[in-house]
Amino acid sequence: MRYRTIGTDPSTRREVSSLSLGAMLFGTDTDEKTSFAVLDRFVEAGGTFIDTSNNYAFWYDDGLGGQSEELLGRWLRSRDAYDRVVIATKLGARPRTPGTSFLDNPEGLSAKTIRAAVEGSLERLGVERLDLLYAHIEDRVTPAEETVGAFGELVAEGTVGLLGVSNHTTWRIERARAIAAATGVAGYEVLQYSHSYLRPRTDIPRGMFPDGGVHPGTELLSYLRAEPGLSLVAYSPLLKGAYTRADKPLSDDYDHPGTPARLAxxxxxxAETGATLNQVVLAWQTGHEIPIIPLAGASSVAQLDEILGSVELELTAEQRAKLDAAH
Structure with missing residues (x-):
């Protein structure tokens, strides 16, 4: 396994594996025995970075979520793995009531909600401190000053280590970070966005986020280049299996002339490397000029082993140039 450092403050920054394991479906679609086997294999291979959220998987039973965090808590206790992994979780997109969703009834990012959500995650995970906490989706009602202040208090008191942000427009990220800097509190240092080798269209709404703005387009990638202290955690890097599985076709997001050229x-x-398409995609991300950590899920040990096979794959400069030049 290879490793990266996330965060800049010596008191909170962490060294994590160059791959992050997504636990979204652990405890629901992926049963406990299989989830434990995948987690064990990941740690055995040197993996240390695991991702979850307080709302995973609310859609499974029209509930509020929490199953993923609860499973991770059971695994952490049974393996006494607290000091061997870095757990990232999220808040802000949990439904307020059962049978609703974050699209129409999200918990939001008020100070009161943040405090309550953190207490819930700590209990489900069975930990005293959250290693990395993300603002999961935008809250367009709560003032940014309130959200930033609430997150900053949690870091100052040691309840949270690093802060991150996901699915926010670039200008909201910069505004929040500017407020944090001006008020002397911790700000966002890790960004989590959908990102893969294929480029999605930007002229149509994307998936569950009908107003778009949730993938790192040109603007956000430029921002990351200008702010070297930030890291990008790329979720859905393998497009839910679309690179290799005939039963998982690409969505309309990728229906444009550039897709066939990049697939070719x-x-x-x-073919040149003898690696799978998925492994090349992951290697392309981890070797990017921007510090990218792919966040990939696995529903079996076999799937995880393919993902892990990307770690030692080093693309040549010529191969990277070929991939980057395709339009």
Whole structure:
């Protein structure tokens, strides 16, 4: 396994594995025995970075979520793995009541909600401190000053280590970070966004986020280049299996002339390296000029082993140039 450092403050920054394991479906679609086996294999291979959220998986039973955190808590206790992994969780997108969703009834990012959500995550995970906490989705009602102040208090008191942000427009990220700097509190240092080798269209709404703005387009990538202290955690790097599975077709997000050219380049590099398409995608991300940590899920040990196979895959400069040049 290879490792990266996230965060800049010596008191809170962490060294994490160059791959992050997504636990979204652990405890629901992926049963406990299988989830434990995947987690054990990940740690055995040197993996240390695990991702969850307080709302995973609310859609499973029209509830509020929490199953993923609860499963991770049971695994942490049974393996006494508290000091061996870095757990990232999120808040802000949990439904307020059962049978609703974050689209129409999200918990939001008020100071009161943040405090209550953190207490719930600490209990479900069975930990005294959250290693990395993300603001999951935008709250367009609560003043940014209130949200930033609440997160900053949690870091100052030691309840939370690092702060992150997901699915926010770039200008909201910068405003929040500017407020944090001006008020002397901790700000967002890790950004989590949907990102893969194929480029999505930006002229149509995307998936569950009908107003778009949740993938790192040109503006956000430029922002990351200008702010070297930030890290990008890329969720859905393998597009839910669409690179390799005929039963998982690409969504309309990728229906544009550039997709066939990039798929052709990807297949050429895979043939040259003897790696799978998925492994080339992950290697392309981890070797990017921007510090990217792919966040991939696995519903079996076999799937995880393919993902882990990308760690030692080093693309040549020529291969990277071929992939980057395809349009």
């Amino acid at each position: 380049a990807l297949r050429e590099v895979a």
